[in-house]
Amino acid sequence: MKQITIIGSGYVGTTLAAMLSNSGYQTYLLDIDQTKIDIIKTGKSHFFEAGLDSFITGGIDSGNLFPTVSYEEAIPGSDIIFSCVGTPDNRDGSSNLSFIKKATESTAVHVFKDIIFVQRSTVPVGTGRELIQIFENNTNKKVTYVSNPEFLAEGRAVLDSLNPSRIVLGSDDQKKLEDVQQLFNAIYNFAKDIDVKEFSDFASTYSNFKTKINEPNYIFTSLESAELIKVTANAFLATKISFTNATAKLADASGADITEVMNGVGADPRIGRSFLYAGLGFGGGCFPKDVSGLISNFKDNNVANPILDGVVEVNKSMPEYLLRKLQSLGSEIRDKKVAILGLSFKPGTSDARKSQSVILANLLVDRVDKVKAFDPIAMEEAKHDLSKGVELTSSIEEAVKSVDIVIIATEWPIFKELDWVLAKELMNGNIIVDGRNCLNKEEIINLGFEYVGVGR
Ligand code: UDX
Numbered sequence: 449m450k451q452i453t454i455i456g457s458g459y460v461g462t463t464l465a466a467m468l469s470n471s472g473y474q475t476y477l478l479d480i481d482q483t484k485i486d487i488i489k490t491g492k493s494h495f496f497e498a499g500l501d502s503f504i505t506g507g508i509d510s511g512n513l514f515p516t517v518s519y520e521e522a523i524p525g526s527d528i529i530f531s532c533v534g535t536p537d538n539r540d541g542s543s544n545l546s547f548i549k550k551a552t553e554s555t556a557v558h559v560f561k562d563i564i565f566v567q568r569s570t571v572p573v574g575t576g577r578e579l580i581q582i583f584e585n586n587t588n589k590k591v592t593y594v595s596n597p598e599f600l601a602e603g604r605a606v607l608d609s610l611n612p613s614r615i616v617l618g619s620d621d622q623k624k625l626e627d628v629q630q631l632f633n634a635i636y637n638f639a640k641d642i643d644v645k646e647f648s649d650f651a652s653t654y655s656n657f658k659t660k661i662n663e664p665n666y667i668f669t670s671l672e673s674a675e676l677i678k679v680t681a682n683a684f685l686a687t688k689i690s691f692t693n694a695t696a697k698l699a700d701a702s703g704a705d706i707t708e709v710m711n712g713v714g715a716d717p718r719i720g721r722s723f724l725y726a727g728l729g730f731g732g733g734c735f736p737k738d739v740s741g742l743i744s745n746f747k748d749n750n751v752a753n754p755i756l757d758g759v760v761e762v763n764k765s766m767p768e769y770l771l772r773k774l775q776s777l778g779s780e781i782r783d784k785k786v787a788i789l790g791l792s793f794k795p796g797t798s799d800a801r802k803s804q805s806v807i808l809a810n811l812l813v814d815r816v817d818k819v820k821a822f823d824p825i826a827m828e829e830a831k832h833d834l835s836k837g838v839e840l841t842s843s844i845e846e847a848v849k850s851v852d853i854v855i856i857a858t859e860w861p862i863f864k865e866l867d868w869v870l871a872k873e874l875m876n877g878n879i880i881v882d883g884r885n886c887l888n889k890e891e892i893i894n895l896g897f898e899y900v901g902v903g904r
Pocket residue numbers: 598599600601602603682685689722723724725726727728729730731732733734735793794
């Protein structure tokens with residue numbers, strides 16, 4: 449059986465390593481960060497991802513998962529190596545490929561037999577060719593380079609790994625792709641027959657997941673096409689969101705309701721209802737950097753795509769737009785106390801990178817009397833970008849107590865299901881700003897609140 453190394457213990461690498469080790473493969477999970485590796489050795493992950501820990505424990509207990517910081521230990525014996533390291537953005541929006549290049553160089557110097565190197569990180573089109581050159585400069589063994597972008601969304605990474613919508617494999621050497629296919633077939637067989645008792649924390653989150661497991665849908669392409677599929681998919685989804693948010697402003701101006709509008713628009717199967725939800729806009733570790741990376745990619749190739757500039761512009765405008773809409777209620781907000789509910793970039797994750805909720809909280813600090821904030825799990829990670837002027841509270845009740853305005857910035861279920869009668873008693877004022885259009889507007893108004901949504 450082939451031996452595998454996964455480089456990078458983020459969402460992408462850790463979930464893949466957990467799945468492959470549970471599917472019977474000897475799998476090294478390699479990361480240069482000793483702290484992260486030490487945590488994974490104890491059978492859990494160093495970030496929050498629903499259900500993932502039981503698969504890490506499964507991998508460790510089976511003796512198949514080897515977390516390590518050593519390239520020397522992992523690479524020489526491995527047949528297939530996956531690169532899952534981060535590609536953050538540079539200040540100018542282009543992709544920072546320094547981590548990818550470093551990981552490729554560190555791998556190349558330890559390659560002593562023919563290998564398949566699978567790129568799973570999101571990279572601009574053309575990167576594969578550059579990395580192939582690094583291997584050619586450092587080893588005389590045959591390295592088959594494959595682009596295999598991941599499409600997993602945070603908060604549902606385990607489900608997306610067990611049941612991916614598609615598996616894109618792009619390479620110059622299509623024959624070698626069978627070896628990579630074998631790995632994904634093994635994950636499919638594992639998912640099909642999974643013993644839910646063994647993975648109870650996952651099964652409790654996704655109770656009927658077995659009915660959703662489909663046979664792998666392979667898409668074989670050239671290297672460059674595979675690279676471009678990933679960023680284009682993310683940029684297209686981001687476009688759907690910004691298109692919806694721009695239309696939400698027109699709905700506000702004209703008296704339409706954006707939810708009703710998009711229910712009607714999304715009923716067309718050619719369009720689809722997903723990613724047509726208006727609100728504060730998109731954030732996180734993928735969409736913002738993938739869109740800006742693709743903009744640079746277009747520029748570098750002297751090709752125009754004015755649509756993407758608009759996507760960024762609309763997204764940027766949303767926190768400010770919501771505040772302007774709030775102010776249009778007529779009352780001065782300078783002397784008001786505000787509670788922000790939710791700091792993660794979306795529910796189900798502790799990730800607060802490029803979170804629109806954090807951006808909104810920071811905007812408010814200079815404009816109102818006091819800003820309090822609460823999130824069920826993202827407060828620690830949010831601190832990184834959050835203004836010191838935002839007071840973090842240890843409960844929802846503490847956050848809403850004595851405030852004039854409550855803003856839902858991330859649609860966590862606990863906020864949607866909040867006892868608004870009790871909240872009203874605790875609050876000083878009666879304004880609810882629904883930054884994610886996740887509340888029942890009529891119910892909220894009937895309770896005596898003033899309601900502010902996005903496009904409704
Ligand atoms: C995304 C892609 O979905 C995934 O395929 C890719 O591999 C990585 O990027 P993720 O960043 O985890 O995944 O988040 P996603 O669930 O796609 O949401 C992105 C952002 O868009 C969130 O901030 C969310 O709140 C926002 N969003 C989503 C909307 O504002 N409206 C919508 O209708 C949908």
